[in-house]
Each structure stands twice: as C-alpha cells, then as structure tokens.
Amino acid sequence: MHGANLGTLLRTADAVGACLAVPKLPWVPEALARGNTLRRPTCVHWTGDQLTWLARQRDTGTQVVGVELTDESVRLADLPAARRRTVVVLGHEQTGIPPGGLDLLDVAVEIPMVGTGSSLNVAVAGSLVLYRLSGLL
Structure with missing residues (x-):
C-alpha cells in the first residue's frame, strides 16, 4: 500500500468514527x-x-x-x-x-464498476465501504 493511501484511510476512519488497524511494518x-x-x-x-x-x-x-470480488460477494x-463491531x-x-484472509471473512463486498478499470484505488475502495458500513451513505 502506498503511504498516501494510509493517510487517506486514516482521515476516512476518523470521519466515520472508526479506528485504523495496520501492521507495524517498517514504513x-x-x-x-x-x-x-x-x-x-x-x-x-x-x-x-x-x-x-x-x-x-x-x-x-x-x-x-472484506473488499474483494468473489462468487459470493454482495454489492456495496x-x-x-x-x-x-466490524473490521x-x-x-x-x-x-x-x-487466501488465508479470505477464509476469515464473514462477508465479501464488491464495488461495481462500469469503466474500463478492473479495480479502484485501495483508499477509495476502503473509504466507500467505511461510509456504507457507518450508515452515513
């Protein structure tokens, strides 16, 4: 994950009253x-x-x-x-x-796209899901 994405996710988590959980990697x-x-x-x-x-x-x-495209994913x-409490x-x-993380999901959510890209930036995708889960959207 690019460092700028962490800042975006941190601000989004704060905006919806959530916490950010991250691994303590050196960077x-x-x-x-x-x-x-x-x-x-x-x-x-x-x-x-x-x-x-x-x-x-x-x-x-x-x-x-989890924000992931699977056969069982629900639309955002x-x-x-x-x-x-939700992670x-x-x-x-x-x-x-x-795969080890997929096994721990209760639900996978997909973000539909109509453009030519195959995925959104991780900070954008995470922000959309956080706002949806918070009930603010």
Missing part, C-alpha cells in the same frame, strides 16, 4: 505520520501478524468484511450498515486479499 509509522492531517490524536491499532490478529477479532464476535449498495479487510490493489 507504516512514518507513512501514517506524514499522511495524518488531523488536528487531534487518531485511533490506530497495530495488528502484528495480520491473520492471527484477524482470527482473534473474529473469535471475539467481530464481523469481518446491498451491504447493510454495521450493527456490531474491514482491504487487500493489495493487484493481488487482493490473500
């Missing part, structure tokens, strides 16, 4: 600091091993929503607002969510 703290244009402290959770963290979240009753417009999983813009 991530600096990218977050550079992209954070908010005037107050932000809510960031450090995940460590992503699949282990995600499995723990699911085991505690958190709903796990059909995704209901979250009624319980949104965003995959790599080119390779998507890895």
